[in-house]
Amino acid sequence: MATIVERPRKNKPSTWQATIRVKGQTSVVKTFEQRCDAEDFSKIIEAKLKKLAEERSKKMKRLDKKQATLAGLMDERLRDIVQAFCESDESIPRHKKTAPTILRVIGNITLKDVTPLWNKNYIARMLTKKTRIGTTFSYSTIAVHLQIMSMACRWRAETLNLPAQQLNFSKKHFPKHWENRRTRRLSEPEQLRLEAVLKACKAPSRNQWFHLMQMALETGARLQELVLAEWDEFDLDRRLWTIPAIKTKGRKVRAVPLSFKAIAFMQNLQQEAVAGNSRVFYLLGLPLSVSSGFHKFVTRAGLIDFRFHDLRHEAISRMVLYKRKLSVFEIMAIVGHSDVSMLVRYANLRGDELAERMD
Template identity: 65%
Template sequence: MATIIERTRKNKPSTWQTTVRIKGQLPVTRTFANRDDADKFAQRIEPELRKLALAEAKKKARLKPKQAGVESLLDERLDEILQKYSVSGDSTERQRKNLPTIIKFVRLVRTAGSVGCNSLRQITSSWNKKYVERMRREKTRRKTIFSYETISVHLQIMAIACKWRAECLDIPAPELNFSRRHFPKHWENKRSRRLSADEQKRLEATISSHQAPSKDQWLLLMRLALETGARLQELVLADWAEFALPRKLWTIPAAKTKCNKERAVPLSSLALDYMRELQSDALDGNTRVFHRLGQPLSVSAGFHKFVKKTGLIDFRFHDLRHEAISRMVLYKRRLSVFEIMAIVGHSDLSMLVRYANLRGDELAERMD
């Protein structure tokens, strides 16, 4: 409501002070030279303040259920949220492969005084530290210690799953302690392993001596990896429908890429030759290009056996991607840096720099 007061002044005409007060709003006060202007101001400003007050009241009413929803979410168990996310259509294949391991260790790591698996409310910095320490004590299937890179992926997936759960409930995502603050300095294992020409010949000889019908597909898998820079999962799960050989193009669906974005990979003459060899081995009714090989995890383990038998030290299938990208930068001179990034699926230049591990002797050869 509005209050209008006359302010008398010595030897001067009176002024009129208007104050409008509406519950929930700060009072508005103005002074005028005459009563008419004071009345007009009160009549104009009072409805505006009432409108503002009503809008704010409605906003608060909407927020109350959401705040209650956030509190309810914080009481949900982390392992149950991860389980729901794993069977949802929103999780990627890469995430689904990691989730069983994540869920297993989430159930093992508990904060003081917790009964059963921790709720989101109990995901504190202390819990985060315990998870990292527990993972560093455990062994992978290959009997190696979980790397900080893998643990980082775990924490990232947990954060994504919790955000997904909040979106399902149409509430703001809570701030949680899924961070890398408990990692040591310089924890990132930036690999620079390359494959020399001699090592490649030896590895190919080992694969060629393999007595199994899958021998040729193992060899072509490795050669395609070196020619395209594609990831293990993208190659092993490749489907014939993804290839347009007359157009020299391989279109990898978003569901099979790490960044969940479709990627077009142009095929070189060598890559086309490899694809024709694979085409001659294709089976009717089986759409997989590498139908003689297993799933990505088993292929990774199988490749490791070939590496070990060859006698190569510290070499992984993913290092073929490093080698392929390094060769593209060195020898595919008609391609710009940004074109190479598009082919291999790098979103920023720093990632390409990390993968292109150029040797000094290779650079020296290009000086003259």
């Protein structure tokens, strides 16, 4: 379906942002000066995306009609399997977001072509490619790619009632200590500089950028959960944000209690809510473009090696340090961690902070 949103501009006429979403297809977003142009564009693109979705659906049905044999499975193209998996209900939003990058690189190989040499070459190719913000792909991201391809092949075997095949999606060629777990925290001076840059922004979305950052620090929520949040998920009287399963990484409903600061931020955002638009941060784009936009603010503020996801690390660290009424398991429930080891990974406590708590 297509959504058209008015985007006000200071001292200029509003622009109109068209967002077209069709199940199984990458969303298309484009901004126009006139609403009628946005509507015409939406009709054309929506029709094209629906046609592509129908063609892919027919292709997979043709595959399913073939006699299900191991030989037949091994002759299927890896890209068709990954694409079908990411369009299925078995995949999560992260898989769908990552799939286009995988599909641009894997080519037209079949499962029998997934050899140890192919695996090694895939890793090497990804290490030379650039992300949207100009950095190279990390080993952590490449590990996710390999995991998605492996999950897709297991899923495909299950749909054909065949035994899962051991394919060469291996991290054998990763260097030692490749995980490079993030420990980046946000210092008080850095936070003040970043807030100043966000407040100085001239765009109509300035207030939403500022409050997006503040809500990330207050809730520890992920970028996607915040950016796609809708007003009906919030009960400000009960101080509760209920995130639907479809928006969480673990695909489970999560209840996030709101601090008094978070309530104040949400009340501020309510003042610029628009009738007919359910999104809280409706002036911001989709998660990927918001991540890129945040990187520009970070650069302008002079912060080195800081990402939006580091706000989640900072928020969780602050919860562990200062929300003393909350138990470890309560914090895990709030931020969506399924085991203590993950909480330990995110709670990067500084020595000076611990020293202050000794007396």
